[in-house]
Amino acid sequence: QVQLVESGGGLAQPGGSLRLSCAASGFTFSSYAMSWSRQAPGKGLEWVSGIYSDGSDTGYADSVKGRFTISRDNAKNTLYLQMNSLKPEDTALYYCSKDPKAYPDAWGEYDYWGQGTQVTVSS
Numbered sequence: 001q002v003q004l005v006e007s008g009g010g011l012a013q014p015g016g017s018l019r020l021s022c023a024a025s026g027f028t029f030s031s032y033a034m035s036w037s038r039q040a041p042g043k044g045l046e047w048v049s050g051i052y053s054d055g056s057d058t059g060y061a062d063s064v065k066g067r068f069t070i071s072r073d074n075a076k077n078t079l080y081l082q083m084n085s086l087k088p089e090d091t092a093l094y095y096c097s098k099d100p101k102a103y104p105d106a107w108g109e110y111d112y113w114g115q116g117t118q119v120t121v122s123s
Contacts (some may be wrong), residue, residue: 009117014030022096030074038092053102
């Protein structure tokens with residue numbers, strides 16, 4: 001069965017960095033686009049970033065553009081999110097998700113997602 005396991009979350013200071021990882025199994029990772037989303041306390045789910053199956057294109061929410069970088073290693077079945085210049089408003093539970101397509105027309109469609117990893121940005 002499809003499994004997505006996030007790791008790398010934790011406590012960071014404002015201006016600091018964290019790198020999230022998502023280990024995927026149970027499907028052909030290289031055949032599907034992947035995304036990161038987040039949910040802050042008391043707020044709805046927010047799409048953060050996506051990447052095509054072969055890594056040829058990426059997308060970012062305006063709130064993280066220029067600070068976060070999504071990448072993937074298809075040989076290791078792993079998705080990453082490098083988060084720099086972190087802000088308190090980045091505090092959220094971050095989810096890795098699988099897109100039903102390799103090259104989606106729009107981001108934000110998921111058919112599987114993980115349990116999430118908590119990111120807290122505070123001094």
